[in-house]
Amino acid sequence: MQGTILERQLLEPRSLTDALKMLRDEGPLVPMAGCTDLYVALNFGTLQPKRFLNLWNLDTLRGIESRGATLRIGALTTYTEIIKSGVIRRRLPMLAAAAREIGGVQIQNRGTIGGNVANASPAGDTLPVLLAADAVVVLRSAAGTRRVPMTSFYTGYRQTVARPDELIVACDIPAIRGRQWFRKVGTRAAQAIAKIVVAGVWENARAGVRPRLAMGSVAPVPLRLPQTEEALGGGASLAEAQEILQREIAPIDDLRSTAGYRRQVAANLLGQFFSLRSVRL
């Protein structure tokens, strides 16, 4: 590990209340959960903060719970717990599919959904799923609770609306009726970070079938694609929808892929999603 570890300090809250007080009174603190992103940055010296808040033992933030029609996923729930969860497999299979493609087993055992949301990478694998699911991020601070829809959670590249004294405590996911779909395109099935990642829902609504679609690694933030959705929902052809999609995304060249490749794959993936429109679950 680079940097002098002795300059760093770890705060160990015994409860969520404790943690929220520490964030309010002793900040700025970097919250630590499974450390699968944080320790990569620390090991390579790209992160310089000195003071950390260990959330790992706050078991009240762990687990998946049905609250009527809503599914509440605690922020510390690991990908392994998501993969193994019967209720996730039944009600949110696209999230289980995303969790299975994150890292290898070692990462799935430590990485958490709250960490994926907080890390705010445009390539975060669960983020298109949460966007397409109309998920709500539940934030807690010593001052109270705030509920922010995923669609307004990200404000810019690795920026969120969360304040330094707030913790992500859960994601709430409303019931979904219809077909769910997830695809990740990377260099390798395990371990590789997404070149492009997509989640979609063909929702069986009373007024007919309504699509919801979100993509990662195509813009500075993970994106819902409302214009493409509107076109698809309004009966546009695939070619028309693909043209609108190209205006909605803004991919770049980076170490994993090129803007041109991402545009081509985004169009192809839209084709796959389009072909599922008449397939009822």
Place this chain on the structure above:
Amino acid sequence: MRLNVNRKIVTVKAHPLARLLDVLREECGLTGTKEGCGEGECGACTVLVDGEPVNSCLVPVAQVQGTRIATIEGLGGTHRLQRAFVEHGGAQCGICTPGMIMAAAALGRRPSLDEIRTGLAGNLCRCTGYAAIYRSVLASRTTSKGKGQRAKA
């Protein structure tokens, strides 16, 4: 700080943010666990925490207090997986081997080939092409009456 490593209680002076990998190698003298990439991609540093594989390069030691930690040394040298890797060419240069074996040890006594592939997907090997590793794990499988031991932390 007290840790349970390979069924022994050890006292370490490590900083709570020290990597489990460094504490095992430098304070406990357990150098079987290797550092490969240092970013959770290669799995060379895999150890078991409460029976589950983790990358010890990404785990602060503060997060494993009160858990059972198992490293390659804890398997003793004649574990069914260790014997099978020797007999079936599962180890070549050897740097991935402790991590491979620890990840495989978490799969139970009779994993299917599919379970082995998925369970070892987080462990990279640049020598074997994986086929010899899968053969080794398959060969190590025991029946419920077999004498092979499962890794216990």
